[in-house]
Amino acid sequence: MQVAVIGAGYVGLVTGAGLAALGHDVRVGERDPERLAALETGKVPFYEPDLERLVAEGLGSGALSFHSSNLTAVDGVEVVFVAVPTPQGDDGVADVSIVASVIEEIAQHLDPSTLLVLKSTIPMGSADRLRDHLRSAGGRIELLSNPEFLREGNAVADFFKPDRIVIGGASQAAVERMIELYRKLDAPIVVTDSVSAELIKYASNAFLATRVTFANAVANLCESVGADVRDVLLGMGYDNRIGFHFFNPGPGYGGSCFPKDTRALVAVAEENGYDFALLKGVIEVNEIQFDRIVSKVARAVGGEFVGKRIGLWGLAFKAGTDDVRESPAVRLALHFVAEGAEVTAYDPRVRADLAGVGRAPDPIAAVRDADALVIATEWGEFRNVDFGEVRAAMSGVSIVDARNLLDPAAIRRLGLTYEGVGR
Secondary structure: OEEEEEOOOHHHHHHHHHHHHOOOEEEEEOOOHHHHHHHHOOOOOOOOOOHHHHHHHHHHHOOEEEEOOHHHHHOOOOEEEEOOOOOEOOOOOEOOHHHHHHHHHHHHHOOOOOEEEEOOOOOOOHHHHHHHHHHHOOOOOEEEEOOOOOOOOOHHHHHHOOOOEEEEOOOHHHHHHHHHHOOOOOOOEEEEOHHHHHHHHHHHHHHHHHHHHHHHHHHHHHHHHOOOHHHHHHHHHOOOOOOOOOOOOOOOOOOOOHHHHHHHHHHHHHHOOOOOHHHHHHHHHHHHHHHHHHHHHHHHOOOOOOOOEEEEEOOOOOOOOOOOOOOHHHHHHHHHHHOOOEEEEEOOOOOOOOOOEEEOOOHHHHHOOOOEEEEOOOOHHHHHOOHHHHHHHOOOOEEEEOOOOOOHHHHHHOOOEEEOOOO
16 A cells, blocks of 8 residues: 655654565655654664664565655555644643644645555544544544554564554544554454543553553551562463563653553543543652662761752663653752762663763663662663672762662672662
């Protein structure tokens, strides 16, 4: 099929490159000139494993192309995916103004048989309202909701081996064309109305955020009663009804989806007269978890941050990405700086500068003369660092492992103190 994707961010770029690999002819519209220039040469402007190869293959085969004009991208295509940002508004609800603006721009240039597909995360009812607006303006284009479920750091694999494909729309014929578009993917297809499709996205992220928060709550209880959270969650996870995914304690959830989507779901619930008390509690406990990690580090440096030096390992919100949006690691770094500490950070992928935070070329340089080391992102390479060198480089002896990456006994044998989460 002839396909257009508007927006070359994480979702749009993975979707476009993936569809090109499935044999479709894909044009991606991207207004940012720097991003567009990079993409036209096959360079992906953010880190996502295997995506640069996929983009290069699409460009090489001619199946994938990038365009500064959305109108050029959508000219003559059969399907248009809208994958632009929906930032959180002041009321907590996702702002769909960019989505609406794109649709307003391209709608009159589309053939009536074109499918308009919303990939952007939008509040429940948005697709129906946008569809009604198109109808009131005399348009006959079918509009569907097709939410994404791509995990940063694993997005390419998630595209080709999705757990499910969700399609929300009112037209059976349009849904069948979408099913044909994804025919080469072996995955269950959930066909529903647009509102239900939109809620599937929000509810999925809210549930996963709840799992993360529950693991942290159990870890906090473990600290109170003297249990080891790793053993507790291991014993729980072998129950097939529970499992191990999204069940690792840490400094709280972050990233571009969980914080935004949980708050948005609470806001939409309130708008519709429902008090989503459970999810409010998840958000509150997530905030408390951050404060608990701060308290651990404060104790590690003697009770106050002024004049202390902290080595921070990790800035990305999770391993496998360079994304620092809503990153607990970044939030920790900035908090320590605001409290008067000198912070030097190392992350193997993040290149973004943070005001007041020093950067180191390697883990050992980050802890040189530090009073404490804080492990804030779960990069596997941190396990392989020579902690004898860490001990020699530090002026203090304290390690706060906010991701439970290390073996406490091995660390303590080196004369270092260790504090994890729930251990």
